[in-house]
Amino acid sequence: MKKILDITFPLSANLTVWPNDPPVRMEAIREAGKGARSTISRLEMGSHSGTHLDAPSHFIEGGGTVDALDLDILIGECLAAEVEADAITAEVIDSLNIPDDVQRVIFKTRNSQRFTETGDFFRDYVGVTTSGARRLLEMGIKLVGTDYLSAAAYSDITQVHCALLDGGVVLLEMLNLKDIRPGRYELVCLPLKLAGADGSPCRAVLIEDAKKG
Amino acid sequence: MKKILDITFPLSANLTVWPNDPPVRMEAIREAGKGARSTISRLEMGSHSGTHLDAPSHFIEGGGTVDALDLDILIGECLAAEVEADAITAEVIDSLNIPDDVQRVIFKTRNSQRFTETGDFFRDYVGVTTSGARRLLEMGIKLVGTDYLSAAAYSDITQVHCALLDGGVVLLEMLNLKDIRPGRYELVCLPLKLAGADGSPCRAVLIEDAKKG
Numbered sequence: 001m002k003k004i005l006d007i008t009f010p011l012s013a014n015l016t017v018w019p020n021d022p023p024v025r026m027e028a029i030r031e032a033g034k035g036a037r038s039t040i041s042r043l044e045m046g047s048h049s050g051t052h053l054d055a056p057s058h059f060i061e062g063g064g065t066v067d068a069l070d071l072d073i074l075i076g077e078c079l080a081a082e083v084e085a086d087a088i089t090a091e092v093i094d095s096l097n098i099p100d101d102v103q104r105v106i107f108k109t110r111n112s113q114r115f116t117e118t119g120d121f122f123r124d125y126v127g128v129t130t131s132g133a134r135r136l137l138e139m140g141i142k143l144v145g146t147d148y149l150s151a152a153a154y155s156d157i158t159q160v161h162c163a164l165l166d167g168g169v170v171l172l173e174m175l176n177l178k179d180i181r182p183g184r185y186e187l188v189c190l191p192l193k194l195a196g197a198d199g200s201p202c203r204a205v206l207i208e209d210a211k212k213g
Numbered sequence: 214m215k216k217i218l219d220i221t222f223p224l225s226a227n228l229t230v231w232p233n234d235p236p237v238r239m240e241a242i243r244e245a246g247k248g249a250r251s252t253i254s255r256l257e258m259g260s261h262s263g264t265h266l267d268a269p270s271h272f273i274e275g276g277g278t279v280d281a282l283d284l285d286i287l288i289g290e291c292l293a294a295e296v297e298a299d300a301i302t303a304e305v306i307d308s309l310n311i312p313d314d315v316q317r318v319i320f321k322t323r324n325s326q327r328f329t330e331t332g333d334f335f336r337d338y339v340g341v342t343t344s345g346a347r348r349l350l351e352m353g354i355k356l357v358g359t360d361y362l363s364a365a366a367y368s369d370i371t372q373v374h375c376a377l378l379d380g381g382v383v384l385l386e387m388l389n390l391k392d393i394r395p396g397r398y399e400l401v402c403l404p405l406k407l408a409g410a411d412g413s414p415c416r417a418v419l420i421e422d423a424k425k426g
Binding site: 004006008009010011012020021022026028029030032033037038039040041042043044045046047048050051057058059060061067071072075157158161188190191192193194195196197198199201202203205207 | 217219221222223224225231233234235239241242243245246250251252253254255256257258259260261263264270271272273274280284285288370371374401403404405406407408409410411412414415416418420
């Protein structure tokens with residue numbers, strides 16, 4: 001029997017976003033029972049709000065857009081790995097002994113305990129460093145997920161995003177991993193099909209007891 | 214080997230929406246290479262834009278919201294059935310001989326040939342009628358998908374939405390089924406986790422050669 005674990009943060013007006021990114025807004029413009037037969041809302045948000053995916057064009061001029069992300073990468077076997085360290089460096093990744101067949105990895109860090117949906121943004125989150133990005137590319141990893149607004153450490157934002165996105169790695173950010181045990185799952189993360197966009201909020205789930213790869 | 218078929222229409226500014234619904238807008242507010250290190254966009258759209266899911270609260274005051282839709286219904290075995298008729302009535306559904314074990318059904322109709330992404334809205338689309346809704350409930354169907362902006366026929370909008378949504382049936386609308394052959398697939402349709410919203414654009418895919426149920 002499969003069990004679906006939701007690893008997505010709810011999108012709401014108070015959700016913490018990256019500094020200077022647009023806030024999330026939702027407003028009913030017609031309401032059932034209040035002069036209309038149905039309720040419809042206007043949605044506003046940034047392309048990197050909440051749990052989301054980065055497209056190459058987020059950091060690379062003329063790079064691929066979010067509607068073109070490869071669905072074969074967004075759905076498939078995934079390893080959830082726990083990191084105790086302050087940064088996801090090459091050395092830390094090596095210490096995890098990630099098996100050769102792993103193509104998708106999500107890192108659960110202390111961000112998962114520290115982040116609260118409406119709290120202040122903090123810079124000293126645990127993220128992937130330049131050496132970590134290099135190691136992930138060497139390993140042939142196709143998707144990297146983390147539990148904060150950026151997969152890249154704050155000090156290495158541009159280098160890490162450019163290296164991974166240019167290397168064809170999909171970045172899945174702001175996962176809600178607080179209740180996730182390390183191990184193998186089936187990952188499904190689907191962005192909106194936003195034509196030409198640099199990223200998209202997504203729904204991300206882990207499926208337990210899927211066939212092991 | 215699994216094959217993932219995308220049945221989602223791209224969201225763009227010119228996409229046809231339901232009359233008086235908000236249009237889709239995307240605007241880059243920072244651009245990599247133009248005074249910023251990364252590109253970020255502001256997104257605006259209606260909660261029922263493009264390929265989307267309805268929550269009970271779309272038609273039912275105090276009904277369940279889109280963030281609470283059951284993921285076990287949104288992921289699983291699905292039948293794609295072709296309908297030649299002008300409406301999805303009880304009689305038409307009976308003629309399809311849908312097996313008892315089917316819980317999710319998507320109807321491919323002539324809407325799939327007629328709809329163009331930027332064309333005018335038309336009222337005489339093929340949709341589920343009141344008798345069709347009753348039959349789907351009797352059959353224990355949990356998810357109904359169609360290939361136009363509303364699963365309900367235009368003449369029966371309120372009755373059909375209320376009957377199905379109140380009966381716990383998830384409505385998946387505006388699917389791009391032009392290239393889909395009738396048959397069994399694994400369906401994955403994931404909405405954004407919009408707190409308290411009446412619906413959400415979603416990404417919907419069919420997976421071919423998944424295990425048969």
